[in-house]
Amino acid sequence: MSVTWTQFRRARRRSRQAWLVLAATGLALLGGAAWFFVAGQFGAAESPATGPSEAPVLAGGWMKAVVAVRAVPAGSAAGVLDTLAVKGRAPKDTYDRSAFGQAWLDVDRNGCDTRNDILRRDLAAVEFVRGSRCQVAGGNFQEPYTGRMMAFRRGAETSAAVQIDHVVALGDAWQKGAQQLTAGQREHLANDPLNLIAVDGPANQDKSASDAATWLPPNKAFRCHYVARQISVKAAYRLWVTVAEKEAMKRILGSCPRQQTIVPRPGR
Structure with a gap:
């Protein structure tokens, strides 16, 4: 009888250990997913005070x-926001997409157009069109605006499901200082990897030319990075913000006071 009881206790102990291992594994997977979205793919939502957050701006090699109008100031996103000019919107009736140059130029002269550069940077398991080293045929990624896993497949009926968004919309930029930029500077703004991310097509259409006062990503976990990236772009190209826009940005950054600006770095 004593042997049977001992075996029972050992079996129960092993069962508890197995459940603990399963629980720990589950937590690790959840933590890993959170790291990928918050720190792995798009940089830390709250970076240490010692430096700017990492972000997928440049890919090494x-x-x-x-070249922007000026370098992105490193430091607190909220602090840099306070350095941006606050003004009303300029008229929009003179806006024309062509003022920012031909869409998806090869501004960095690496031999590939900007759209394919961003797809290659932001997607995982990237596949290329046969015979091309630039044209992305497919891949997958954790889409930042909705937080869903998405797949990209090149095709007449599928490509639009994943779009390349200007974080600071060109229409918004036009009304907030871009009219004063040179044609070359506007081309750079439209093709700067700092201002571009691959996103869900319908979410991008919903955003349109909105600023932070009128549209924010449905995925709340991405909002701190999103606002910090807008601030970084506006600082780099000397664009201004409206009163309502600044208030909306400050409200978002209030939930992540250590959020840093997004500074392009070699290899990132």
């Missing part, structure tokens, strides 16, 4: 930095 094949992407080159685009």
Whole structure:
């Protein structure tokens, strides 16, 4: 009888250990997913105060930095927001997409157009069109605006499901300082990897030319990075913000006070 009881206790102990292992594995997977979205793919939502957050701006070996009007100031996103001019919107009736140059130029002169550069940077398991080293045929990624896993497949009826969004919309930029930029500077703004991310097509259409006061990503976990990236772009190209826009940005950054600006770095 004593042997049977001992065996029972050992079996129960092993069962508890197995459940603990399963629980720990589940937590690790959840933590890994959170890291990928918050720290792996798009940089830390709250970076240490010692430096700017990492972000997928440049990819080492094949992407080159685009020259902005000035370098992105490193430091607190909220602090840099306070340095941006606050003004009303300029008239929009003179806006024309062509003022920012031909769409998807090869501004960094790496031999590939900007759209394919961003797809290659943001997607995982990238496949290329046969015979091309630039044209992305497919891949998958954790889409930032919705937080869903998505697949991209090149095709007349499928390509639009994944679009390349200007984080600071060109229409918004036009009304907030871009009219004063040179034609070359506007081309750079439209093709700067800092201002571009691959996103869900319908979400991008919903955003349109909105600023942070009128549209934010449905995925709340991405909002701190999104706002910090807008601030970084506006600082780099000397664009201004409206009163309502600044208030919306400050409200978002209030939930992540250590959020840093997004500074392009070699190899990132």
